[in-house]
Amino acid sequence: MLNTLLPILLFAALGLAVLGALRRVNMWRRGRASNVDLLGGLLAMPKRYMVDLHHVVARDKYIANTHVATALGFVLSAVLAILVHGFGLQNRVLGYALLLASVLMFVGATFVYLRRRNPPSRLSKGPWMRLPKSLMAFSVSFLLVTLPVAGVLPADFGGWLLAALLSLGVLWGVSEMFFGMTWGGPMKHAFAGALHLAWHRRAERFGGGRSTGLKPLDLSDKNAPLGVEKPKDFTWNQLLGFDACVQCGKCEAACPAFAAGQPLNPKKLIQDMVVGLAGGTDANFAGSPYPGKPIGEHSGNPHQPIVNGLVDADTLWSCTTCRACVEECPMMIEHVDAIVDMRRYLTLEKGATPNKGAEVLENLIATDNPGGFAPGGRLNWAADLNLPLLSEKSSADVLFWVGDGAFDMRNQRTLRAFVKVLKAAKVDFAVLGLEERDSGDVARRLGDEATFQLLATRNIQTLAKYSFKRIVTCDPHSFHVLKNEYSAFNGNYLVQHHSTFMAELIGDGALNLGQHKGNSVTYHDPCYLGRYNGEYEAPRQVLRALGIEVKEMQRSGFRSRCCGGGGGAPITDMPGKQRIPDMRMEDIRETGAELVAVGCPQCTAMLEGVVEPRPLIKDIAELVADALLEDATPVKAPVTREPAEVQ
Amino acid sequence: MTTHVISLVSIGAHPTSGRPRRAEQDARAVELGLQMAGDKLQVLHAGNIHEPTLRSYLGMGLTQLHVLEQPAGSDALPVLSEYLRDAGAQVVLTGSQAETGEGSGMLPFLLAEQLGWPLVVGLAQVESIEGGVAHVLQALPRGQRRRLKVRLPFLATVDNAAPKPRQSAYGPAQRGELAAHEVEIEQDELFTGALLQPAKPRPKRLKVIKAKSGADRMKAATAKASGGGGQVLKGLSPEAGAEAILKLLIEEGVVR
Numbered sequence: 091m092l093n094t095l096l097p098i099l100l101f102a103a104l105g106l107a108v109l110g111a112l113r114r115v116n117m118w119r120r121g122r123a124s125n126v127d128l129l130g131g132l133l134a135m136p137k138r139y140m141v142d143l144h145h146v147v148a149r150d151k152y153i154a155n156t157h158v159a160t161a162l163g164f165v166l167s168a169v170l171a172i173l174v175h176g177f178g179l180q181n182r183v184l185g186y187a188l189l190l191a192s193v194l195m196f197v198g199a200t201f202v203y204l205r206r207r208n209p210p211s212r213l214s215k216g217p218w219m220r221l222p223k224s225l226m227a228f229s230v231s232f233l234l235v236t237l238p239v240a241g242v243l244p245a246d247f248g249g250w251l252l253a254a255l256l257s258l259g260v261l262w263g264v265s266e267m268f269f270g271m272t273w274g275g276p277m278k279h280a281f282a283g284a285l286h287l288a289w290h291r292r293a294e295r296f297g298g299g300r301s302t303g304l305k306p307l308d309l310s311d312k313n314a315p316l317g318v319e320k321p322k323d324f325t326w327n328q329l330l331g332f333d334a335c336v337q338c339g340k341c342e343a344a345c346p347a348f349a350a351g352q353p354l355n356p357k358k359l360i361q362d363m364v365v366g367l368a369g370g371t372d373a374n375f376a377g378s379p380y381p382g383k384p385i386g387e388h389s390g391n392p393h394q395p396i397v398n399g400l401v402d403a404d405t406l407w408s409c410t411t412c413r414a415c416v417e418e419c420p421m422m423i424e425h426v427d428a429i430v431d432m433r434r435y436l437t438l439e440k441g442a443t444p445n446k447g448a449e450v451l452e453n454l455i456a457t458d459n460p461g462g463f464a465p466g467g468r469l470n471w472a473a474d475l476n477l478p479l480l481s482e483k484s485s486a487d488v489l490f491w492v493g494d495g496a497f498d499m500r501n502q503r504t505l506r507a508f509v510k511v512l513k514a515a516k517v518d519f520a521v522l523g524l525e526e527r528d529s530g531d532v533a534r535r536l537g538d539e540a541t542f543q544l545l546a547t548r549n550i551q552t553l554a555k556y557s558f559k560r561i562v563t564c565d566p567h568s569f570h571v572l573k574n575e576y577s578a579f580n581g582n583y584l585v586q587h588h589s590t591f592m593a594e595l596i597g598d599g600a601l602n603l604g605q606h607k608g609n610s611v612t613y614h615d616p617c618y619l620g621r622y623n624g625e626y627e628a629p630r631q632v633l634r635a636l637g638i639e640v641k642e643m644q645r646s647g648f649r650s651r652c653c654g655g656g657g658g659a660p661i662t663d664m665p666g667k668q669r670i671p672d673m674r675m676e677d678i679r680e681t682g683a684e685l686v687a688v689g690c691p692q693c694t695a696m697l698e699g700v701v702e703p704r705p706l707i708k709d710i711a712e713l714v715a716d717a718l719l720e721d722a723t724p725v726k727a728p729v730t731r732e733p734a735e736v737q
Numbered sequence: 738m739t740t741h742v743i744s745l746v747s748i749g750a751h752p753t754s755g756r757p758r759r760a761e762q763d764a765r766a767v768e769l770g771l772q773m774a775g776d777k778l779q780v781l782h783a784g785n786i787h788e789p790t791l792r793s794y795l796g797m798g799l800t801q802l803h804v805l806e807q808p809a810g811s812d813a814l815p816v817l818s819e820y821l822r823d824a825g826a827q828v829v830l831t832g833s834q835a836e837t838g839e840g841s842g843m844l845p846f847l848l849a850e851q852l853g854w855p856l857v858v859g860l861a862q863v864e865s866i867e868g869g870v871a872h873v874l875q876a877l878p879r880g881q882r883r884r885l886k887v888r889l890p891f892l893a894t895v896d897n898a899a900p901k902p903r904q905s906a907y908g909p910a911q912r913g914e915l916a917a918h919e920v921e922i923e924q925d926e927l928f929t930g931a932l933l934q935p936a937k938p939r940p941k942r943l944k945v946i947k948a949k950s951g952a953d954r955m956k957a958a959t960a961k962a963s964g965g966g967g968q969v970l971k972g973l974s975p976e977a978g979a980e981a982i983l984k985l986l987i988e989e990g991v992v993r
């Protein structure tokens with residue numbers, strides 16, 4: 091009886107799976123066109139899956155091993171089951187292979203089950219709680235029905251009752267694993283995930299590469315939508331990417347806005363996009379909600395505007411673009427791209443940048459700096475430093491990109507310290523002075539692509555006038571934009587963060603350094619230096635050269651937590667239960683360090699905004715400048731003055 | 738029935754950089770107009786149609802902006818009054834003072850005089866418009882408001898008490914249409930013929946703090962400015978009131 095029933099079950103489930111797959115593909119195809127290498131992507135997919143994806147998953151050894159056993163066991167047993175039970179190739183060797191595969195899958199499923207007994211809050215519940223049982227049903231059923239094939243048991247063992255039970259088990263198994271895979275069950279992640287890896291919009295990320303610059307909007311194309319209004323305005327492979335989510339909640343656990351109680355949860359956002367692409371409500375979402383927003387009140391479909399139907403605007407504006415979610419995502423989903431795409435629509439079409447957003451954007455247009463300061467004051471911080479101007483020298487080894495920190499009195503201390511270091515190392519450097527403009531970072535993260543492109547093209551025009559070997563900046567945001575985002579507008583430069591440059595100077599012995607005196611030190615990795623550009627080592631190298639042993643925070647390196655200052659978040663200022671910099675300061679306090687070294691004007695401002703008593707905040711440039719040993723120049727006796735009579 | 742509202746706009750200048758931008762008060766005039774008339778609002782500019790800054794008004798969600806084409810140095814007054822006379826507007830809104838050009842703040846007064854319309858200075862809010870009469874709130878110093886009844890059509894200037902202008906968005910700014918109108922050009926003799934020189938800051942009165950306690954200082958900072966020798970006239974006939982005002986103006990040397 092089983093011999094007739096099993097092929098029917100298998101092929102019926104497979105047939106339905108193919109139908110579901112076609113239906114799903116059509117949902118993705120509602121998105122806009124995207125330039126992807128379809129065939130090359132498919133060919134590269136197995137390697138991307140087994141190497142790149144596995145690297146991310148392997149940060150958690152338990153689940154990595156569990157997944158390898160379950161997935162490998164499943165793929166093998168599915169193929170072998172189709173051969174053995176579907177096509178009736180009742181070969182003993184194949185039978186034994188199928189037995190082994192199903193045992194492997196069963197072992198994996200058992201560990202999935204154990205993880206699910208007391209799941210952490212980041213994991214979604216609902217249908218995902220059913221999955222380990224379905225995996226077990228599949229593996230156990232195929233194990234048992236294959237025993238006669240392998241010759242372990244006689245063919246008619248157990249009679250019709252066992253046969254009926256096994257058919258039910260197989261039915262359950264193939265429903266979840268084949269049918270559910272393309273009709274929206276938890277196994278959808280395998281189907282959509284594989285294709286997402288093949289047709290990822292940032293193929294450069296695979297093979298150890300990095301791709302973090304936002305993709306430009308083509309403003310010259312009058313018909314192209316300005317950002318994303320409806321789910322169908324995403325490119326098709328973005329929609330596919332949303333569908334790949336496994337709801338593991340690694341993003342949720344890493345998100346600073348979620349932890350601060352702001353109304354954002356990256357996992358829920360991606361699931362809302364899935365609701366948007368398929369149509370429906372978020373009532374079936376079985377994970378943590380956006381803080382402060384109950385589940386079940388939002389709905390959408392591909393042709394309905396996202397904001398205020400599917401997602402509220404404050405959710406989108408809570409993001410600091412710190413990329414912690416993208417870094418953690420085992421499916422390599424691009425959350426930040428999606429958020430910025432939707433912000434673009436709000437800013438460019440609706441003029442709905444919240445709070446100080448509109449004012450900052452207007453200032454950027456009218457004064458080239460977000461604060462609206464008179465552009466003529468851009469070099470006031472260096473009035474007494476006699477800085478060489480590139481407009482006078484027309485060429486230099488190093489172009490020192492000052493950034494908008496020039497208008498901020500706290501950051502001016504950092505800038506002056508770095509100039510002191512440059513001078514001590516006798517570097518041939520120059521600044522643009524009044525010709526420099528805001529890099530466009532804030533405008534772009536706030537969704538104002540037009541102002542970003544305006545600033546970028548003007549800066550590129552200015553830079554084209556001069557010759558220099560590299561650009562060095564103390565601001566990781568300018569660094570990222572100049573390095574990764576100007577190339578789309580034909581601005582290609584060698585750009586370095588000042589920590590990298592100082593590490594080089596120290597390595598070349600160009601600096602005569604003493605030791606850092608006093609307090610113990612920890613280091614806070616800026617998102618735009620670390621996760622965006624992979625520079626974790628140079629700042630630590632510089633600190634080591636000062637004789638500092640960095641007391642690392644638990645969240646450091648690629649897991650560093652945002653200070654709350656990125657993505658225009660201080661400008662849009664979404665309320666939460668606590669402030670992100672306060673949480674970061676708690677991380678710093680846990681190390682017991684009395685001083686935190688930073689490398690970013692935003693981080694400095696955010697962390698210094700935490701009420702005292704708290705550890706001191708110093709930029710790496712300040713620490714280096716403090717440790718500089720002056721050359722043995724004759725010391726002038728201090729001029730003694732007669733104390734004047736004070737009345 | 739919605740009211741026919743026209744907002745007059747000019748090119749502004751950013752206070753620190755001096756670069757062209759949408760003028761702050763004119764943007765508020767557009768905002769107030771949009772709140773009153775929605776899509777029916779008509780926005781009017783006299784000047785150069787190729788000035789890119791005009792698009793920042795369109796970015797507030799306008800489909801069209803009418804431009805009475807004029808070269809720089811022309812007098813906007815005659816062309817505006819001629820256009821407004823035939824435009825059938827019920828309410829005309831403008832900023833109090835331009836950020837560029839002469840910036841004398843005289844335009845609304847001269848315009849109202851030429852049209853023979855009443856002028857409301859410092860309009861903060863329009864409460865209702867019924868049967869050809871508008872009830873409006875006029876902004877006075879220190880956050881005070883005065884309720885006025887004005888017959889239509891009228892002209893009103895807005896200042897910083899009017900609602901904050903909405904953000905200008907790139908998309909609508911690019912799509913909006915600049916509709917050109919050819920007009921007779923009249924040179925502004927005063928502006929082109931005269932010599933411009935930067936204004937000297939007006940001398941400031943020394944601030945003498947007499948208060949002895951914090952409460953006194955608070956009172957001094959928040960109290961209404963009170964003129965010393967004022968006089969309240971009540972229940973007078975219009976002629977007697979006018980006579981009293983004229984007498985004061987002669988005393989103060991305003992009218993000679």
